Amino acid sequence: xxxxxxxxxxxxxxxxxxxxxxxxxxxxxxxxxxxxxxxxxxxxxxxxxxxxxxxxxxxxxxxxxxxxxxxxxxxxxxxxxxxxxxxxxxxxxxxxxxxxxxxxxxxxxxxxxxxxxxxxxxxxxxxxxxxxxxxxxxxxxxxxxxxxxxxxxxxxxxxxxxxxxxxxxxxxxxxxxxxxxxxxxxxxxxxxxxxxxxxxxxxxxxxxxxxxxxxxxxxxxxxxxxxxxxxxxxxxxxxxxxxxxxxxxxxxxxxxxxxxxxxxxxxxxxxxxxxxxxxxxxxxxxxxxxxxxxxxxxxxxxxxxxxxxxxxxxxxxxxxxxxxxxxxxxxxxxxxxxxxxxxxxxxxxxxxxxxxxxxxxxxxxxxxxxxxxxxxxxxxxxxxxxxxxxxxxxxxxxxxxxxxxxxxxxxxxxxxxxxxxxxxxxxxxxxxxxxxxxxxxxxxxxxxxxxxxxxxxxxxxxxxxxxxxxxxxxxxxxxxxxxxxxxxxxxxxxxxxxxxxxxxxxxxxxxxxxxxx
Numbered sequence: 001x002x003x004x005x006x007x008x009x010x011x012x013x014x015x016x017x018x019x020x021x022x023x024x025x026x027x028x029x030x031x032x033x034x035x036x037x038x039x040x041x042x043x044x045x046x047x048x049x050x051x052x053x054x055x056x057x058x059x060x061x062x063x064x065x066x067x068x069x070x071x072x073x074x075x076x077x078x079x080x081x082x083x084x085x086x087x088x089x090x091x092x093x094x095x096x097x098x099x100x101x102x103x104x105x106x107x108x109x110x111x112x113x114x115x116x117x118x119x120x121x122x123x124x125x126x127x128x129x130x131x132x133x134x135x136x137x138x139x140x141x142x143x144x145x146x147x148x149x150x151x152x153x154x155x156x157x158x159x160x161x162x163x164x165x166x167x168x169x170x171x172x173x174x175x176x177x178x179x180x181x182x183x184x185x186x187x188x189x190x191x192x193x194x195x196x197x198x199x200x201x202x203x204x205x206x207x208x209x210x211x212x213x214x215x216x217x218x219x220x221x222x223x224x225x226x227x228x229x230x231x232x233x234x235x236x237x238x239x240x241x242x243x244x245x246x247x248x249x250x251x252x253x254x255x256x257x258x259x260x261x262x263x264x265x266x267x268x269x270x271x272x273x274x275x276x277x278x279x280x281x282x283x284x285x286x287x288x289x290x291x292x293x294x295x296x297x298x299x300x301x302x303x304x305x306x307x308x309x310x311x312x313x314x315x316x317x318x319x320x321x322x323x324x325x326x327x328x329x330x331x332x333x334x335x336x337x338x339x340x341x342x343x344x345x346x347x348x349x350x351x352x353x354x355x356x357x358x359x360x361x362x363x364x365x366x367x368x369x370x371x372x373x374x375x376x377x378x379x380x381x382x383x384x385x386x387x388x389x390x391x392x393x394x395x396x397x398x399x400x401x402x403x404x405x406x407x408x409x410x411x412x413x414x415x416x417x418x419x420x421x422x423x424x425x426x427x428x429x430x431x432x433x434x435x436x437x438x439x440x441x442x443x444x445x446x447x448x449x450x451x452x453x454x455x456x457x458x459x460x461x462x463x464x465x466x467x468x469x470x471x472x473x474x475x476x477x478x479x480x481x482x483x484x485x486x487x488x489x490x491x492x493x494x495x496x497x498x499x500x501x502x503x504x505x506x507x508x509x510x511x512x513x514x515x516x517x
Contacts, residue, residue, distance in 0.1 A: 063225055063244050070229045071245040072506045073252065077130040078221065083253045084123040085217065087260065089210070091116040096206060100169035104271055113168075114264040117438070120161055122260055124449060127157055136497035139230035140483040146227070149220045151480040156213055161447065163205040165438070166195045171272040172438055172446075174410050175423055177201075181410075185305075186465025187473065196411070199404035234493075237502050238509035270439030272426050275413050277396065281387030284418065289360040289369075289384045291416040293376070295320035297353060300415040312411065319408055324395045325379055328386060337375040337382075344375075352376045 069075060091112050095103045103109035131154060134140065140147035165176045180195035195201055232239055281288045294300040295316040303316040322338065329336045341352060356376040359369065366388075369381030386392035396408050413419040427440025438446040452475075456468055463471075483489055492498070504511040 061225070062246065063228065065241050066229050066244045067231055067239045068242050068508050069239060069502065069506045071242070071248055074133050074501050074506065075229055076249050076252070077126050077133065078224070079249050080253060080256050081123060081126055081130065082217070083256065084119050084126070087119045087257070088116060088123065091119065092206065104169050110268055111264060114267070114269040115260065117269040118260045118263040120164060122256065124157055124161060127154060128449060133501050134230070136492055136500050137230060137502060138233060138492050138498065140489070141233055143223070143227055143230065144483040146220060146223045147483050148480055149216055149223070153213065153216050153220060155476060156209055156216070158449065160205060160209045160213065163195070163201055163209065165446070166201050167198060167205055169274070171274045171422060171426060172270070172428065174274055174406070174413065175419070175428055177406065178410055178414055178419060182465045183469055186469035188466070194407065196407040197402070197405040199402050232502060234498065237498070237507065238513065239507060240509065267443060270441065270444055272439065275418065275422055277387045277393040277409065277412065278390045280416060280418050281384050281392065285366045285384050285388070286360050286363045287416050287418060288387055289366065289380045290357065291412065292321055292380050292383055293353065293356055293360065294415060302411045302415050319399060320396070320412060321379070321383065323399060324383055324386065324392055327395050328382060337378045341375040341379070356380060
């Protein structure tokens with residue numbers, strides 16, 4: 001592997017050569033005296049030398065010679081990915097400065113959110129195309145380490161995109177967070193990566209993953225620079241070596257930026273109002289009440305979330321019912337109807353609970369339920385009324401160590417099934433969670449690359465999150481170590497996939513050969 005220590009002598013040599021050339025030129029044209037008279041100013045000397053040093057540094061990173069097809073779009077995708085990475089970094093920094101309210105509600109903020117979204121879409125799409133080019137031309141044959149680093153890069157890019165969507169601040173973020181949490185819990189990593197905790201998610205998205213990406217991108221590029229663009233491994237693909245056309249690449253970079261800019265202006269990133277306990281309590285009070293009963297009796301989806309190796313361990317009864325109700329009792333001085341319920345016999349408690357289910361499933365009034373002789377109807381009606389005023393959501397949020405941790409709220413949305421109903425109404429519903437969209441419009445495709453995972457869930461509906469997560473991990477490992485797997489690593493050549501990118505449109509020698517015939 002190429003190390004920084006290996007690059008340091010070359011870098012120092014380049015700088016010394018630049019200094020030597022500069023001194024020779026100055027001596028030759030007799031500028032020493034002029035420099036002495038003008039400038040005892042260190043700032044002026046800096047202004048003259050820094051651009052030269054920067055230019056020399058940039059040129060030292062250029063790939064100078066490439067195969068004759070190396071200047072085509074398909075074999076220069078790496079530089080466009082670097083450009084989009086810079087756009088994502090800068091737009092993300094602006095968004096981070098002003099925050100979610102700005103990027104979700106203001107015109108300029110929406111533009112930057114759209115710019116960030118389309119740059120991300122373009123980045124992933126071009127990266128997948130880059131992988132296809134290298135896979136089809138079997139570039140991994142002589143660049144196994146480059147392929148492995150690229151595989152890890154692809155995985156990190158997928159994660160970075162998902163984390164970014166989860167930080168959007170709208171319903172899509174909630175939808176994505178719930179789907180992501182199930183996957184991470186299935187892999188047994190839910191303790192370390194919890195998409196429902198926006199504070200932790202922010203750290204992954206703006207710090208941890210970008211740093212890893214930057215390191216791996218640099219390593220990936222330096223290895224490619226050292227080895228050069230992959231040359232045909234087949235004798236029937238003629239080629240010559242030519243100078244890299246950097247100006248052509250720069251023009252394409254401008255075109256890509258303009259395209260992303262136009263998409264950002266005319267196809268704005270969607271914003272779907274997020275769910276709240278208040279909206280559920282106001283619009284569907286009976287659903288709120290029945291869900292609270294399920295939380296209290298430990299029969300909700302969260303209470304029974306044990307199909308993975310990282311289940312939720314908090315008590316739904318305490319989080320969603322007993323604690324919020326105790327806060328209400330302590331602040332209002334009202335009679336504690338839960339005490340009355342706990343004083344009943346087990347048989348009487350079952351009857352009380354069943355009567356409460358029947359009451360709320362019949363969509364009876366919350367107002368009249370508060371004064372019901374049935375203590376559980378009174379408790380649940382009181383909590384639902386608190387939800388309608390916003391007090392319940394405030395108490396629920398305060399139970400979390402951080403205001404950015406939305407675990408309790410989003411799990412409640414999922415338990416109520418309103419999450420899925422709202423998702424369907426917003427055009428996000430698919431057969432399973434694998435395919436994530438950004439909105440109801442046809443062009444708001446979002447994570448289309450999750451389609452294989454979506455199919456996995458459709459074909460094996462009885463699989464747990466753990467089983468699907470392990471299957472996905474195994475597929476990634478096969479992809480990463482593909483160059484080392486006998487017979488399988490010859491598949492692209494057997495299928496003649498190289499013709500997709502080594503043809504008369506990309507290889508001048510093939511074009512001349514075709515005309516010669």
